[in-house]
Every structure is written in structure tokens, then in C-alpha cells.
Amino acid sequence: MTEFILRRIMLMIPTVILIAFLVYFVSQLPPGDMLSSYYAELAARGETVSYDALENLRERYGLDQPFFVQFWKWAKNIVLKGDFGQSFNLGRPVSEIIWNRLAWSLSLSLFALVISLLGIVIGIYSATHQYSIGDYVATFFGFLGLSIPNFFLALFLMFIMVFYFGATSVGGLFSPEYRLAPWSLAKFVDLLKHVWIPLVVMGTAGTAGNIRIMRANMLDILGRDFMRTARGKGLKERVVIYKHALRNALQPIVMSLGLALPFMIQGELITAMVIGVPTLGPLFLEAILTQDVHMVAGVLLLIGILLVISNLLADLALVWLDPRIRY
Amino acid sequence: MKSAMTSQRSRLFTSTLLAIPFLVAMLFGTLAVAQYQEAPMLAEMVAAGTLPPVAERLPSNPWVLERDHPAWAAGGGTEIGRYGGTIDMAINWFSPNMLNWYGPARGFEGVDEMIGRNMLARQEPVGGGIEPGLIASWEYSEDGTKLTIHTREGARWSDGDPFDVNDIIYTYIWINQNEVLGNDRPWRIEGEVVEITKIDDTTAELTANGQTMLGFIKTFITWFVMPEHLTGPVTPGYTEGATEEDFDGAGDFGNSATIGPFLPVQGDEAQVVYERNPYYWKVDAEGNQLPYVDRVVIHQFPDTEVIGLNIVSGLLDFASRRVPSDLAVLMSNRERGDYDVVFALNDRVPRIAFNMNNPDDVLREMFRNKLFRQAIQYSIPQERIGEIIWPGLWEANLPSIHPKSPFFDEAAAAAVDFYNFNPERAAALFDEAGYTLGDDGRRKMSDGRNVGFVLDLDGQREPAWVRMLEVWQTELDALGVDLTINSVTSVIMSERRDANQNEATWSFWTNAPFDPVMFQPQEYAPVPFDPGLRSATLRGGIPTAEEIRGYVDAGVRYPPGWWPAEYEAAGDLLAQAGSLEITAIDEKMEIYRQFQEVYLDAAVFFTLPTGPLPTAIGTDVGNRPAFGDIPVTMIPLDAYVEYLFFTEPQ
Numbered sequence: 001m002t003e004f005i006l007r008r009i010m011l012m013i014p015t016v017i018l019i020a021f022l023v024y025f026v027s028q029l030p031p032g033d034m035l036s037s038y039y040a041e042l043a044a045r046g047e048t049v050s051y052d053a054l055e056n057l058r059e060r061y062g063l064d065q066p067f068f069v070q071f072w073k074w075a076k077n078i079v080l081k082g083d084f085g086q087s088f089n090l091g092r093p094v095s096e097i098i099w100n101r102l103a104w105s106l107s108l109s110l111f112a113l114v115i116s117l118l119g120i121v122i123g124i125y126s127a128t129h130q131y132s133i134g135d136y137v138a139t140f141f142g143f144l145g146l147s148i149p150n151f152f153l154a155l156f157l158m159f160i161m162v163f164y165f166g167a168t169s170v171g172g173l174f175s176p177e178y179r180l181a182p183w184s185l186a187k188f189v190d191l192l193k194h195v196w197i198p199l200v201v202m203g204t205a206g207t208a209g210n211i212r213i214m215r216a217n218m219l220d221i222l223g224r225d226f227m228r229t230a231r232g233k234g235l236k237e238r239v240v241i242y243k244h245a246l247r248n249a250l251q252p253i254v255m256s257l258g259l260a261l262p263f264m265i266q267g268e269l270i271t272a273m274v275i276g277v278p279t280l281g282p283l284f285l286e287a288i289l290t291q292d293v294h295m296v297a298g299v300l301l302l303i304g305i306l307l308v309i310s311n312l313l314a315d316l317a318l319v320w321l322d323p324r325i326r327y
Numbered sequence: 328m329k330s331a332m333t334s335q336r337s338r339l340f341t342s343t344l345l346a347i348p349f350l351v352a353m354l355f356g357t358l359a360v361a362q363y364q365e366a367p368m369l370a371e372m373v374a375a376g377t378l379p380p381v382a383e384r385l386p387s388n389p390w391v392l393e394r395d396h397p398a399w400a401a402g403g404g405t406e407i408g409r410y411g412g413t414i415d416m417a418i419n420w421f422s423p424n425m426l427n428w429y430g431p432a433r434g435f436e437g438v439d440e441m442i443g444r445n446m447l448a449r450q451e452p453v454g455g456g457i458e459p460g461l462i463a464s465w466e467y468s469e470d471g472t473k474l475t476i477h478t479r480e481g482a483r484w485s486d487g488d489p490f491d492v493n494d495i496i497y498t499y500i501w502i503n504q505n506e507v508l509g510n511d512r513p514w515r516i517e518g519e520v521v522e523i524t525k526i527d528d529t530t531a532e533l534t535a536n537g538q539t540m541l542g543f544i545k546t547f548i549t550w551f552v553m554p555e556h557l558t559g560p561v562t563p564g565y566t567e568g569a570t571e572e573d574f575d576g577a578g579d580f581g582n583s584a585t586i587g588p589f590l591p592v593q594g595d596e597a598q599v600v601y602e603r604n605p606y607y608w609k610v611d612a613e614g615n616q617l618p619y620v621d622r623v624v625i626h627q628f629p630d631t632e633v634i635g636l637n638i639v640s641g642l643l644d645f646a647s648r649r650v651p652s653d654l655a656v657l658m659s660n661r662e663r664g665d666y667d668v669v670f671a672l673n674d675r676v677p678r679i680a681f682n683m684n685n686p687d688d689v690l691r692e693m694f695r696n697k698l699f700r701q702a703i704q705y706s707i708p709q710e711r712i713g714e715i716i717w718p719g720l721w722e723a724n725l726p727s728i729h730p731k732s733p734f735f736d737e738a739a740a741a742a743v744d745f746y747n748f749n750p751e752r753a754a755a756l757f758d759e760a761g762y763t764l765g766d767d768g769r770r771k772m773s774d775g776r777n778v779g780f781v782l783d784l785d786g787q788r789e790p791a792w793v794r795m796l797e798v799w800q801t802e803l804d805a806l807g808v809d810l811t812i813n814s815v816t817s818v819i820m821s822e823r824r825d826a827n828q829n830e831a832t833w834s835f836w837t838n839a840p841f842d843p844v845m846f847q848p849q850e851y852a853p854v855p856f857d858p859g860l861r862s863a864t865l866r867g868g869i870p871t872a873e874e875i876r877g878y879v880d881a882g883v884r885y886p887p888g889w890w891p892a893e894y895e896a897a898g899d900l901l902a903q904a905g906s907l908e909i910t911a912i913d914e915k916m917e918i919y920r921q922f923q924e925v926y927l928d929a930a931v932f933f934t935l936p937t938g939p940l941p942t943a944i945g946t947d948v949g950n951r952p953a954f955g956d957i958p959v960t961m962i963p964l965d966a967y968v969e970y971l972f973f974t975e976p977q
Contacts, residue, residue, distance in 0.1 A: 155632055158633065159636065162636050162639055162640045169642035170640060172628075176415065176598065180595070180598060274629075274630045278596065
């Protein structure tokens with residue numbers, strides 16, 4: 001087992017290097033560079049800047065150099081200094097901004113993930129009580145949760161807050177008076193008052209998905225021969241369900257967990273845009289639109305690394321869950 | 328002051344118009360208020376000994392907000408406000424220099440208005456004159472080749488350091504022309520670099536190798552001056568060993584200074600807090616130091632719907648919408664959110680222009696056909712477009728001199744009749760231009776292809792713009808012309824333009840009434856977006872005939888015939904007017920009248936209708952300027968925030 005983990009970790013190194021190369025390549029693909037988008041932005045506002053000044057800036061940011069030189073500089077600074085470069089758009093180091101946002105992204109995503117695990121429980125209930133009222137209710141909400149777009153649910157919840165509960169401000173994770181205040185109990189309570197909207201929105205889709213997957217898997221497993229065998233040898237229904245059926249039915253869900261972390265970081269994008277949550281998603285989108293290369297590549301690299309790590313974790317969980325899997 | 332006044336009188340003699348700024352300056356200079364009051368939060372700091380008394384913080388002749396200031400004249404004059412409170416505003420884009428306004432993107436955002444822009448001098452919102460600011464007065468030499476400026480004596484930066492011409496000269500030489508920082512922007516007049524010479528700490532002279540400096544004071548309105556005492560030590564070249572990284576790192580919260588009413592003190596990408604500048608150099612008519620409100624908070628909500636919800640929720644005191652798509656919601660929830668809806672002047676006019684130099688020979692020939700362009704102009708259903716986006720509020724825009732300008736010639740405008748949607752006339756013009764209908768009901772170009780063009784726009788910025796074009800699309804379709812709406816990002820738009828791949832491009836033109844005295848052609852004469860024109864549009868100007876010839880001589884950008892002849896004729900007229908003496912009003916009038924005729928007839932570009940910007944403002948906000956006359960941008964920071972106050976205690 002230890003050898004397996006070590007081997008996987010060693011394999012992660014070339015994988016991450018390849019990812020780094022690819023993300024830098026991809027972030028350079030769109031036509032133009034961050035300065036041409038900067039210029040376009042200025043022109044759209046009717047501002048003026050001279051061509052020479054743009055060329056000087058281009059030189060200053062090394063945008064006039066060949067791709068490999070730019071990539072080498074970028075990669076070298078990450079490995080040697082942990083420096084992901086400067087965000088042109090925000091005028092600050094990329095790493096400083098990303099870490100701050102990553103903390104919010106990860107904690108929101110993890111909480112939403114926990115909420116979505118509720119779907120497993122509901123799915124089990126739904127499958128074991130097939131065609132009961134409870135099953136119909138769960139199925140109804142499952143479909144509803146899957147089909148309502150996140151941005152709509154977010155707007156709807158905020159609309160309800162303003163028009164029916166008289167909220168004095170919506171959007172963001174804090175009331176304006178707490179947003180920049182140091183942490184305190186009152187600020188935490190304020191956070192709880194706001195954070196439920198993104199959590200509910202982000203959690204709903206996951207929960208609904210889990211209900212559907214879990215219900216289908218369970219029904220599939222419950223009809224298998226070994227279930228009849230288990231019941232036939234006189235095991236209690238609880239043991240049959242939780243020890244034999246559940247363990248088999250969980251496999252696809254655990255496998256999908258490997259994608260859950262990076263997926264949720266991207267998946268929260270629309271929700272975060274609408275609600276105005278300071279997570280990675282909106283930052284990433286803004287960076288793409290303004291061609292802030294260092295920021296785009298930094299976030300993509302981070303998502304890549306998260307994907308690699310969470311895949312490892314998911315594989316470990318699967319090994320633990322299913323002894324048949326060889327490594 | 329005495330000698331300055333004497334020379335002012337001699338100017339008065341030669342030109343009454345020129346003297347307006349000096350009169351204003353004299354008025355402010357002589358009006359002495361014996362006693363000054365300050366905000367309670369500052370009084371506390373004075374009592375605690377952390378801040379000098381208000382009289383020592385103000386310049387010897389503070390700027391006074393008169394009761395009859397023109398921006399408030401429509402509402403019966405300004406009021407004496409009360410101190411305190413926080414004004415909440417919102418934007419849906421993020422401006423990097425809200426966090427670090429010395430950084431590379433410095434000086435280009437609307438936020439600047441609060442912290443620096445408009446502070447040296449300001450365009451009067453009504454009337455077109457120039458209001459003195461920290462440049463308290465100025466005068467031109469007899470021959471107009473020298474501009475002398477006088478900064479406000481005793482003025483200070485928000486950290487108490489004196490503000491004087493040293494800051495201006497430092498910024499001009501070491502920031503604007505600092506190649507290490509990527510700047511190479513000396514001011515030029517007819518190619519000659521403007522030189523600033525210091526006379527003493529409050530006086531400087533500007534010359535440009537014998538060129539006329541008349542009207543140059545305007546440059547200072549949008550110019551951004553840097554605090555020499557703070558950024559000097561980190562400016563490469565100015566200080567030995569300072570690097571660009573040092574410079575970019577400067578200007579964070581707690582380490583910046585402003586000459587504007589508010590200073591950014593705290594913030595992140597979602598919210599920035601601005602606090603009053605204790606050294607702000609303006610007072611009201613009773614000697615109360617401005618600004619009235621303690622703080623301004625700018626919230627960033629990426630989704631405009633959320634801005635709307637927060638207007639209704641009552642969070643925002645001041646918020647403007649780009650298009651009134653949710654006007655009904657705004658109007659029906661005024662009581663819930665405690666706000667009024669006012670309609671602010673919208674001076675950003677959508678304009679559409681063809682690429683006269685498209686590489687496709689047949690297309691190019693079509694775009695350069697004046698009759699074709701006129702037909703296009705008549706095919707725009709102004710009223711239907713207006714009613715969709717601005718029901719009952721829209722106005723047509725004439726692609727020419729602003730109707731409020733004294734040079735506007737109604738007869739010339741009416742003769743062209745471009746306001747009116749006229750499909751029959753359009754069809755006739757298409758036919759006359761040789762683009763007749765084929766058997767399939769589509770008009771044909773000379774090589775048999777269908778008549779049509781691709782119009783690039785940045786539709787993600789505002790989906791309503793695409794809706795406006797879709798209305799036009801159906802009309803063109805009925806006329807047998809294909810309009811392809813190409814909604815892309817601004818980057819792709821400009822890339823297509825640079826690669827000369829664009830056929831027609833949507834952009835905005837700021838259609839402001841221009842100042843008759845200090846008239847500069849590029850202030851209003853709009854330029855179609857031709858790729859080769861890029862450097863000209865970068866400067867925000869129309870190239871004069873002379874410039875075009877210069878380019879042609881250089882053999883690079885403008886090959887002969889780059890412009891259709893009728894464009895050149897218009898450019899020639901502008902150049903002719905620009906070369907006239909500033910006082911030759913009558914001659915100019917005649918040239919501008921001719922210009923209007925030529926320009927409108929040439930159908931250089933097409934404008935779509937616009938309407939005012941619905942702006943929500945808290946019911947308890949006092950001293951509101953005459954919004955109908957003042958352009959208010961997405962964040963209404965240039966709408967005189969320093970004069971607003973809350974009528975009720977907060």
C-alpha cells in the first residue's frame with residue numbers, strides 16, 4: 001500500500017509538469033495578449049493611450065519574447081520562488097490573490113459536498129421504499145434540483161430575501177459593515193446569515209444528482225442474486241442493505257469524488273458570479289476575459305493539481321471500499 | 328495677485344469670452360471666509376492633537392461652493408449640508424487601481440474622479456466653461472504661446488504635505504515620460520513637446536516651441552497628478568536605484584495621498600472604502616469644509632441584477648443603470664428602498680462605421696459608396712429601437728455637432744433629415760447606388776454576392792445592444808440586405824480591426840456639447856473605426872487633413888485614397904477652423920456649418936438612439952446636481968459626490 005501511494009505521488013510530478021506546460025500553452029492561445037485587451041477596454045471607455053506606451057508595457061511584461069522563454073521564466077519562478085507571477089489586471093502577485101480565494105473556494109465546496117452527501121441517504125431511502133410517497137417526493141425534488149439552473153436559484157433566493165424578508169443588502173458573504181472588519185463572533189454570525197444561499201445553491205445540484213445516482217445503483221444492486229442469498233441466509237434487513245448493497249452501490253459515487261473537487265471549483269463559478277462570492281471562479285473568468293495570462297495559468301495549474309490530488313484520494317478510498325481492486 | 332489681475336484686464340479687453348475663467352478665479356480669490364468649520368470626526372482628531380486645526384489645513388483661499396453654482400441652478404442653488412454618513416455605490420466591473428492607484432493601470436478609471444481627476448481644473452457641467460481647482464488661476468501671454476498657471480497657495484495633499492507646481496512638474500517629467508514605467512506621453516502641440524518651467528512654488532509656465540497654448544488648460548482636467556513626496560522615492564530615474572517593482576508596490580492603502588475629496592483607506596476586490604480627505608481644499612458658502620459625508624463605499628457586484636436588488640433593498644444610495652431594462656422594477660419599489668429615480672444625461676452614443684479599407688475589393692467599393700451609406704442611414708428604425716430600450720425616453724442622435732453646441736446649425740441638420748427612418752428612400756438609394764434586387768429578393772453586389780455586412784460588437788457587455796441591432800436587422804432584411812450581428816469580446820473586436828478583417832464596427836462616441844472658446848476638433852468630431860486610423864483614435868481625435876497627408880508622405884499608414892474624398896473634405900474644413908484665431912467666432916461658425924453639411928451628407932457613420940440613464944438616489948441625499956445636464960457614468964463618482972449630504976442623521 002505504501003509503495004502504491006509513493007508510486008502514485010512520484011507519477012504526479014511529471015503529470016503536474018505536463019499540466020503546467022499545457023495550461024500555459026492554452027492560456028496563450030487566444031488572439032492578442034493582455035495588453036490588447038487592456039487597450040480594447042480603454043478604447044471602449046473612450047480613453048487614450050499611445051501605441052508607444054503599449055509597446056513599452058509589452059516589453060516590460062516580457063510579452064514580446066518567444067513562448068518558450070516566457071514559459072521557462074514562469075515555471076522557474078514557481079519552482080524556485082513559489083512565485084506565480086504578477087497579475088496584470090490586479091497589479092498584485094497571483095499567488096497572494098489565489099491563496100486567499102482558494103480558501104473560500106475550498107471551504108464552500110467542501111461544505112456543499114457534505115450537503116450533497118445527504119443525497120446518498122435520500123437515495124437509499126428512495127430505493128428501499130420504491131414507489132412510496134417518500135420515494136415520489138424525493139424523486140420530484142431530485143428532478144427539480146437537477147433542472148433548476150444555479151444562477152436562477154441564486155437570483156430567486158436573493159429576490160425572496162429582499163422582497164419577502166426585507167433584507168437590507170444581498171450578495172456577497174457578509175453585510176457591508178462586516179466585510180472589511182476583523183474576525184469576531186458578530187462577523188461569524190453575519191457570515192452564517194449570508195453563506196447559506198451559496199451553500200444551498202451549490203449543494204442542491206449535487207444532492208439531487210446523488211439522489212438519482214444512488215437510487216438507480218441501489219435498485220440495480222437490490223435485484224442481484226447475492227442479495228437474495230444474503231436474505232436467504234437469514235441476515236437482518238439492516239445488514240443486507242448497509243453492509244452488502246450500500247457498499248457495492250457506493251462505488252460509482254466514490255469514483256466520481258475524484259472529480260468532485262476541481263469540478264466544484266469550476267461549478268461554483270456561475271453561483272459565485274451571481275451572488276458575488278470572492279472565490280476562484282469569478283477571478284478566473286475575469287482573468288480569461290482580460291487575458292491576464294499569469295492569473296489564468298495560475299488558476300488552471302491549481303485546478304490541475306487539485307484534480308491529481310483528489311484522484312489519488314478517490315483511488316485510495318475505492319481501494320479501501322472494494323478489496324477486489326488491485327494496485 | 329495684483330499684477331495678475333492687471334494682465335487679466337488686458338485680456339478682458341481683447342476677448343470677453345476668454346476672461347470667464349479669470350473672473351471666476353478672481354471671485355474665489357477675493358471671497359474670504361473668516362471662520363471655517365469641519366466634520367465632527369476631524370474635530371475629534373484636532374482635539375486629540377493628531378490633526379492641525381481646520382484653518383491651517385485649508386489653503387489661504389479655499390475653493391467655495393457658491394449658492395448659485397451653475398450645476399445646481401436648475402434646482403434653486405446649493406444648500407448648506409450637514410456632516411456625516413456613508414454613501415454606498417455599486418459597480419459591476421472591477422478596477423485594479425481601486426486597490427493600487429499608482430499601478431500600471433493608473434489614471435484610467437472612473438474612480439479617479441474621487442481621488443484626483445477633475446481636481447486641478449474642471450469642466451463646468453453646464454455652460455462649457457472651465458472651473459478652477461487646485462490650479463487657482465491661469466493666463467495666456469498676449470501672443471498665446473505661453474500659459475502661466477498658479478496653484479492654490481497653501482493647498483495640501485491628504486497627508487498634509489504641501490501641493491505645488493513641483494508635483495505637477497514631477498508627474499509630467501518623471502511619470503508621464505518615464506520609459507522604465509512604460510510611459511512616453513509628453514504633451515504635444517502640432518508635434519512640438521510642451522515644456523513646463525517652474526517660476527516659483529506656485530507658478531509655472533508652459534510653452535511648446537512657439538506653438539499656440541490657447542485652450543491648453545483643458546489638458547489638466549483629466550490629468551492625474553502624483554504625490555512627489557510619496558512616489559518620488561520609488562520612481563525609477565528620479566531616485567537612484569528605484570525599480571519599476573518598487574513603484575508598482577507603492578500606493579497601497581495607508582501609503583497613498585490624494586488631492587481629491589476622498590482617499591481609499593481599506594478594501595478588497597469586492598468592496599473599497601473611501602474616507603474624507605482632511606485637507607480637502609473646498610468649503611461651502613458658510614465655510615464648512617467639504618466633503619459632507621464621512622465615507623464612500625463602492626461595492627462590486629459582478630451581476631447587474633444584484634445591483635438592482637440592492638437598490639431595492641435600500642443598501643445603495645446612488646446607482647446608475649446603463650440601460651433602463653428594469654425601469655419598471657426601479658420605479659415601483661421606490662418606497663421600499665427609500666430612493667428617488669432621476670434621469671441622468673447619457674452622453675455615450677452608439678455609433679456604427681464601415682471599414683473603408685476592407686481587403687475585399689467589392690465590399691470596400693460598396694462601403695465607400697456614399698449613396699450606399701446614405702441608404703444605410705435611412706434604414707435605421709430610430710423610433711422602434713428607441714422604444715424597445717428607452718420607452719418614452721429616447722432621443723435620436725445626429726452624427727454631427729451636438730445640438731446644444733453654439734456651433735450647431737439646425738438648418739444644416741434638418742436638410743439631411745437623418746433622424747427619420749425612411750425605407751422607401753433607402754430602397755431608392757440602394758437602387759441608385761447600383762445594388763438592385765435579384766430574383767431571390769436579395770440585393771446583389773457587382774460580383775453577384777448578396778449585399779450584406781458583418782457588424783462586430785462587444786455584446787457581452789450589454790445584451791440590450793444586440794436587441795437594438797436585431798430590430799434594425801429585420802428592417803435591413805426587408806430591404807434585401809443581410810446584417811450579420813457578430814457579438815464578440817472587445818479583444819476579438821480589436822484584433823479583427825487590427826487585422827483589417829472587420830466590415831463594420833460598433834463603438835461609442837461621447838457626444839458632449841463642446842466649448843465654443845476652447846474648441847478642439849477631436850473633442851467631438853467622431854472618427855469611424857478604420858484599422859489604419861488606430862493611432863488617431865488612440866489619441867481620441869479625428870486626423871486632420873494635414874495629418875493624413877503626413878501619414879501618406881511617410882508612406883505607411885495612409886496610402887493615397889485611403890479616405891473617400893468626402894471624408895477628406897470634412898477633415899480639411901476642420902483643419903481650416905482649427906487654424907483660425909480663437910476669437911474668430913463668426914468665421915468659425917460658417918466653417919462649422921459647412922462642415923456639418925459635408926459631414927452629414929457623407930454619412931461617415933451612423934448613430935443609434937439613446938435615452939437618459941435611470942439613476943437611483945436615496946431620498947435623504949441632498950445637494951443633488953442637475954442630473955439632466957450632467958453625464959453620470961456607471962458609478963456616478965464624477966457627479967459631485969463631495970457636495971452631497973444626508974438630510975437626516977445617519
